Structures are given as C-alpha cells and as structure tokens.
Amino acid sequence: xxxxxxxxxxxxxxxxSTALVSYVLNNKRxxxxxxxxxxxxxxxxxxxxxxxNQVARSLKTNKTNTIGLVVSxxxxxxxxxxARIIEDEAEQHQYTVIFSSSDENARKSGKLIDTLLDRQVxxxxxxxxxxxxxxxIRLQQQQVPFVLVDRYFPDLKTNYVALDNFGAAHxxxxxxxxxxxxxIGMLTYANELFHLQERVRGYTAALKKHKLPAKKxxxxxxxxxxxxxxxxxxxxxxxxxxxxxxxxxxxxxxLAVAGFRYINxxxxxxxxxxxxxxxxETEALEFYHxxxxxxxxxxxEMGRLATRMLLExxxxxxxxxxxxxxxxxxxxTPNLR
Amino acid sequence: xxxxxxxxxxxxxxxxSTALVSYVLNNKRxxxxxxxxxxxxxxxxxxxxxxxNQVARSLKTNKTNTIGLVVSxxxxxxxxxxARIIEDEAEQHQYTVIFSSSDENARKSGKLIDTLLDRQVxxxxxxxxxxxxxxxIRLQQQQVPFVLVDRYFPDLKTNYVALDNFGAAHxxxxxxxxxxxxxIGMLTYANELFHLQERVRGYTAALKKHKLPAKKxxxxxxxxxxxxxxxxxxxxxxxxxxxxxxxxxxxxxxLAVAGFRYINxxxxxxxxxxxxxxxxETEALEFYHxxxxxxxxxxxEMGRLATRMLLExxxxxxxxxxxxxxxxxxxxTPNLR
DNA sequence: CTGAAAGCGCTTACAG
DNA sequence: CTGAAAGCGCTTACAG
Numbered sequence: 001x002x003x004x005x006x007x008x009x010x011x012x013x014x015x016x017s018t019a020l021v022s023y024v025l026n027n028k029r030x031x032x033x034x035x036x037x038x039x040x041x042x043x044x045x046x047x048x049x050x051x052x053n054q055v056a057r058s059l060k061t062n063k064t065n066t067i068g069l070v071v072s073x074x075x076x077x078x079x080x081x082x083a084r085i086i087e088d089e090a091e092q093h094q095y096t097v098i099f100s101s102s103d104e105n106a107r108k109s110g111k112l113i114d115t116l117l118d119r120q121v122x123x124x125x126x127x128x129x130x131x132x133x134x135x136x137i138r139l140q141q142q143q144v145p146f147v148l149v150d151r152y153f154p155d156l157k158t159n160y161v162a163l164d165n166f167g168a169a170h171x172x173x174x175x176x177x178x179x180x181x182x183x184i185g186m187l188t189y190a191n192e193l194f195h196l197q198e199r200v201r202g203y204t205a206a207l208k209k210h211k212l213p214a215k216k217x218x219x220x221x222x223x224x225x226x227x228x229x230x231x232x233x234x235x236x237x238x239x240x241x242x243x244x245x246x247x248x249x250x251x252x253x254x255l256a257v258a259g260f261r262y263i264n265x266x267x268x269x270x271x272x273x274x275x276x277x278x279x280x281e282t283e284a285l286e287f288y289h290x291x292x293x294x295x296x297x298x299x300x301e302m303g304r305l306a307t308r309m310l311l312e313x314x315x316x317x318x319x320x321x322x323x324x325x326x327x328x329x330x331x332x333t334p335n336l337r
Numbered sequence: 338x339x340x341x342x343x344x345x346x347x348x349x350x351x352x353x354s355t356a357l358v359s360y361v362l363n364n365k366r367x368x369x370x371x372x373x374x375x376x377x378x379x380x381x382x383x384x385x386x387x388x389x390n391q392v393a394r395s396l397k398t399n400k401t402n403t404i405g406l407v408v409s410x411x412x413x414x415x416x417x418x419x420a421r422i423i424e425d426e427a428e429q430h431q432y433t434v435i436f437s438s439s440d441e442n443a444r445k446s447g448k449l450i451d452t453l454l455d456r457q458v459x460x461x462x463x464x465x466x467x468x469x470x471x472x473x474i475r476l477q478q479q480q481v482p483f484v485l486v487d488r489y490f491p492d493l494k495t496n497y498v499a500l501d502n503f504g505a506a507h508x509x510x511x512x513x514x515x516x517x518x519x520x521i522g523m524l525t526y527a528n529e530l531f532h533l534q535e536r537v538r539g540y541t542a543a544l545k546k547h548k549l550p551a552k553k554x555x556x557x558x559x560x561x562x563x564x565x566x567x568x569x570x571x572x573x574x575x576x577x578x579x580x581x582x583x584x585x586x587x588x589x590x591x592l593a594v595a596g597f598r599y600i601n602x603x604x605x606x607x608x609x610x611x612x613x614x615x616x617x618e619t620e621a622l623e624f625y626h627x628x629x630x631x632x633x634x635x636x637x638e639m640g641r642l643a644t645r646m647l648l649e650x651x652x653x654x655x656x657x658x659x660x661x662x663x664x665x666x667x668x669x670t671p672n673l674r
Numbered sequence: 675c676t677g678a679a680a681g682c683g684c685t686t687a688c689a690g
Numbered sequence: 691c692t693g694a695a696a697g698c699g700c701t702t703a704c705a706g
Contacts, residue, residue, distance in 0.1 A: 286623075356701080
C-alpha cells in the first residue's frame with residue numbers, strides 16, 4: 001500500500017500546525033481559526049484525499065469505536081441474524097463490529113475475548129458458552145463494558161438480553177395441551193447453560209400446572225455435538241413403549257430439524273398422532289409438509305437492545321440492565337401444494 | 338475500564354528499558370539478554386497480567402492483522418457460511434475479521450470500504466455489488482491488497498475466487514435436457530453483475546448446443562429486491578401460453594425459495610410436468626416434497642482460497658490470481674415420509 | 675553487543 | 691485566544 005496522507009502533510013501544505021488541522025477537521029474549537037483558513041485546510045484535505053488514521057486516533061483517545069462480538073457460530077442463522085442487527089445498530093453510532101465464533105467451547109471463547117481486548121475493543125457482546133462464568137467475572141473485575149445475549153448466568157449480576165425461556169417453554173407446552181396432547185416429551189441438549197435449564201423448567205411447570213405426567217423419562221438429553229444416532233434413539237424411546245408420547249417439545253432448532261428428518265421416516269402421523277413445538281424459527285422447515293408450532297425469538301429487539309445497552313455502558317459508569325423478552329408462539333401451516 | 342499494564346510498567350518493575358521488555362516478550366534478538374533476565378521479565382509480565390496493546394503496535398508497525406470483509410448481507414446463509422470459513426482461516430494466521438453488509442448497494446459498499454481502510458485493515462475480501470467497479474479500480478490505484486469473492490468484473494485484472502458460473506448453468510441445463518425437458522425457462526435477477534450474466538450465457542449456450550429454443554421470452558428477470566408479485570407473474574407467464582415450459586432454472590437461492598412457494602400453489606406437478614434446477618444450496622428447501630437439483634457452490638474452498646490469496650497479497654508484491662471453481666450438481670430427493 | 679532514542683499519526687491540555 | 695509540545699504504547703534502527 002502506498003503511504004497515506006497525514007495531518008502533517010496537510011499542515012505543511014497549508015503552512016499551519018498539525019494541531020490546527022486536527023481541530024478544523026474534527027470541527028472542534030472552531031472559533032480559534034478564521035473561516036477562510038478553515039476552508040483552506042478543508043480544501044487541502046479534500047485535494048490530497050486525506051483519510052484519518054483511526055489507529056493513531058484510537059491510541060491517543062483510548063477509544064476504537066469497535067465492538068467485539070462472540071457468538072457460537074456465525075454460520076448459524078440465529079447468530080448471523082443477530083450479527084446483522086448488531087451491525088446495523090452499531091453502524092448508526094459509527095461503531096464497527098469484529099465477530100468471532102466460540103463453537104460453544106469455553107476455552108475458545110476465552111481466547112477470543114482476550115484477542116478482542118488486546119485489540120482494545122470498546123466493549124463486548126457475548127453469547128457465552130457453558131462453563132465460561134469465570135471469564136465473565138474477570139470482565140467485571142477489569143470493568144470491561146459487555147452485554148450477554150441469548151444466554152446469561154443467573155448468579156452473576158451482569159447486563160443481559162435474553163428470552164424469557166421459562167415462559168416460552170411454558171407457552172409452547174400449553175399450546176400442546178390445549179390441542180389435546182396428554183403425554184408430552186421434550187428433547188434438549190445435555191448442557192449446563194441456564195437458558196436450556198429454564199426451558200426444561202418451563203416445560204415441567206406447564207405439565208404440573210395441568211396435572212399431566214412430568215416424569216424424568218419424558219425428557220431426553222442429547223449431546224450438543226448433535227449425533228444423528230442419539231437423536232433417533234431418543235425419539236424412538238419416546239414414541240415406543242407402553243405409553244408413547246403424543247406431543248413433543250424441541251429445545252432448539254437444530255434438534256427440530258434433525259428430529260423432523262427422523263420422524264419423516266416413521267409411520268407416525270404429524271400432527272394427528274404427534275404434535276410438535278420447537279424453539280427458534282428456522283428456514284429449514286419452510287416447506288415442512290405438516291403443521292407444527294415454534295417459539296419465535298425477537299431477534300431484532302434482542303440485537304438492538306444489546307447494542308444500545310453496550311453503547312450506554314461504554315459511555316458512562318453503567319447500571320446493570322437485565323431483560324427477558326417474550327417469545328412469540330407461531331403456528332405454522334404447510335405451504336400450500 | 339481500568340488502566341492496563343504497559344511495557345513501561347514492567348520495565349520499571351524489573352529495572353530495564355521498555356525496549357528490552359519488548360524484545361523479550363516478542364522473542365526477538367534473544368541473544369541480547371541473559372536467560373535469567375529474560376525469565377524475570379517474562380515472570381513480571383505474567384504476574385502483572387500484561388496484555389499487549391495491539392493498537393499501539395499497529396501504529397508503529399503499520400499492520401493491524403485485520404481483514405475487512407464486505408458481503409451483501411451477513412444474515413444470508415451464503416454470506417455467513419463464507420464468513421465462517423474466512424474467520425477460521427484468518428484465525429490460523431492471527432488475523433481478525435471485521436465484517437459489513439453492503440445490501441447490494443454500491444454507495445454503501447463504498448462507504449464501508451472507506452471505513453475499513455480508515456481502520457487500517459491490512460486487506461479486503463469483497464463480494465462487490467453492481468456498479469462498484471470504480472471502487473475496485475481505486476483500490477488498485479491505492480495498492481490496497483484485496484480479493485473479490487463470488488463476483489468479479491471481467492474487465493478488471495484483479496484477484497478473485499468465483500464459481501465457473503457459465504459452466505455451472507450449462508451443467509444445470511444439460512441435466513434438465515437429459516431428463517427430457519424440451520422447453521426450459523430461466524428466472525434471474527435484473528442485474529448487471531457479471532456472475533448473473535454468465536449464468537444466462539451458460540443457460541443459453543446449453544440450449545443452443547442441444548438445438549432447443551433459446552428465445553428471449555424464456556428468460557424472465559425480476560428486481561433484486563425480490564417482489565413476490567413479480568416472481569409470481571414471471572413464473573405464471575412461463576407456465577402458461579401456447580408453449581409452457583417443462584424445465585426451469587433459478588439463478589439464485591432466494592429466487593428458488595420464492596418460486597417454489599408460488600409453484601406449490603399451482604396445480605403443476607413437480608418434477609413430472611416441471612423439472613427444476615436452482616443455483617446455491619439452501620436450508621429452506623431441506624424438506625421440499627419433490628425432487629429437484631441444485632448447483633452447490635464450494636463455499637469452503639472459496640473462503641479458504643480467498644483468505645490465503647489475500648494473506649499472500651498482504652505479504653508481498655503479488656501476482657494476480659483468478660480462480661473459477663466448478664459447481665457441483667446435486668440431485669436432491671425428498672426426505673422420506 | 676546493548677542501551678536509549680526516535681517516531682508511528684493522531685489529540686488536547688497547557689503555556690504564553 | 692492560539693501555537694507548539696507532550697504523549698498515547700509500542701517497535702526497531704542506530705549510536706556508542
């Protein structure tokens with residue numbers, strides 16, 4: 001790359017100090033210079049195609065106008081949808097976003113956070129993986145501004161924006177009950193993350209409220225690395241035996257997609273014999289042949305709120321804001337054909 | 338945020354110059370210091386939780402180890418899939434990625450590029466929108482390292498990694514012909530982008546090769562903003578009239594999804610009366626009830642090659658590399674049910 | 675061989 | 691009021 005034009009170059013050309021050029025181009029303390037001189041400086045800058053070096057400015061001002069974003073996988077539509085919202089909201093405030101994917105791995109997430117902090121990001125938006133509390137605590141100690149999204153740790157007093165997962169699961173299960181289901185199973189990940197625990201809690205509470213069986217055997221957990229065989233086995237167990245389920249709650253979209261793929265190979269009729277509710281919206285089920293329902297997360301609101309909360313935290317000594325958004329229950333009927 | 342520990346702090350504690358601390362921590366010119374002293378410096382750095390300030394280093398070295406990525410929309414699976422590959426490849430080389438979405442808008446793309454350059458990114462990976470040639474030319478003049486992905490401008494001698502769009506369309510159409518189609522239509526975007534033109538050219542060439550009608554009226558163009566009504570009208574026109582089509586090529590995944598949605602409402606039978614090939618893989622068609630084929634782009638290869646080419650270009654005075662990858666024709670049968 | 679100085683490109687507190 | 695200097699936190703060419 002060829003050497004760029006600096007403030008010094010402009011200053012030399014116009015015959016003033018670099019300080020004055022800086023003042024003029026940043027529209028600061030305008031009164032200290034005559035309008036004519038200011039215009040000459042501006043013209044020179046334009047002539048020479050001057051562009052600020054943000055790195056130099058950042059070093060001096062201790063501000064990079066950069067947000068670090070850590071999601072589980074940017075290729076996952078949930079993450080990339082959120083990233084897009086954050087990008088737009090950040091851009092409106094002249095912020096730029098560095099993203100990275102933790103793959104639900106606490107060690108990786110720790111490394112990514114370090115890298116982002118080395119780059120002096122002004123703050124972080126994180127979807128923290130399981131077992132990463134210590135990283136969050138460290139951020140608090142270092143007084144790094146950050147906001148958690150999607151997940152959070154109930155024992156830590158941090159900013160976060162997440163779904164009301166208890167309420168959403170509860171709502172989903174009540175939908176199944178209203179539709180006539182009496183034995184409702186749940187498929188979730190074997191994972192410590194609080195938001196998944198909340199979904200189980202909401203599921204259980206809804207069953208109890210309606211005096212339906214809430215046995216342990218109705219809840220199946222599979223490894224988060226999503227082994228096809230595990231999912232098939234879990235669903236198979238729920239559907240066979242003396243008391244097969246007639247309703248099923250998937251705790252995440254990936255589970256639903258893999259689950260539907262398997263259910264399609266079975267003789268069971270959806271929704272007549274098995275009615276389904278899933279968490280998250282997913283494109284993959286766009287053309288599913290049978291009706292089902294899902295909990296739609298307010299991605300836009302989540303991303304916008306998280307970004308705004310972060311920018312506020314960056315701006316001042318912040319209070320802690322904790323938001324649990326309501327999930328929308330969407331009943332999907334098949335595309336006509 | 339609390340003040341961070343700097344090299345100076347370490348130097349004071351150990352009683353050496355900051356220069357020496359820098360040398361030791363960067364493992365440079367090791368011989369200039371005794372192993373014992375080096376260890377004392379390292380220990381002090383660890384004790385004090387020293388973390389480098391990359392902004393300061395970047396100002397001095399004129400290198401940020403950052404790649405700027407501009408895609409059309411990070412929320413689009415094609416873009417986010419590519420972003421993920423680039424992230425991983427970049428990370429292996431200690432590079433970080435700033436992403437932004439141009440929304441196929443040349444003006445926005447220009448602004449984003451400027452912002453990225455102001456932040457002194459070491460290079461750019463771009464999926465340039467239509468009418469952005471001048472920006473690309475400017476980058477060449479400024480000798481900014483960059484690689485185009487997915488799209489490129491045939492008249493510009495730039496690095497790029499793209500699909501062999503002509504070949505892919507040709508292959509798709511021949512698939513339809515082999516399956517017995519005799520009147521094959523195409524639905525594409527009204528857009529100047531070369532890669533779309535190439536798809537039309539491949540479509541036309543395949544028809545001509547097999548002496549099938551290649552009339553203008555068989556090619557329908559719709560606005561890239563994807564108005565549902567436009568797409569429906571276009572498909573309706575292709576399917577009615579004296580000579581209805583029996584084969585259809587969609588030039589992009591979004592067109593295919595919208596198209597399938599409409600086709601589902603029609604009495605036409607897929608694939609018996611209408612056989613379909615689409616560009617790009619898309620989750621949305623995961624559960625489509627009828628067989629169809631699509632051109633799968635080698636996303637992984639595209640992202641990895643683009644990143645490597647960029648890193649090479651950053652490293653040295655580069656030669657121009659232009660790569661057209663082959664698309665894979667995938668014949669998809671419905672998930673059983 | 676090694677220590678200390680210069681300097682990257684900005685911003686802004688401060689002296690005059 | 692305004693100009694010139696100091697300094698952000700690093701790296702590395704260079705003097706001794």
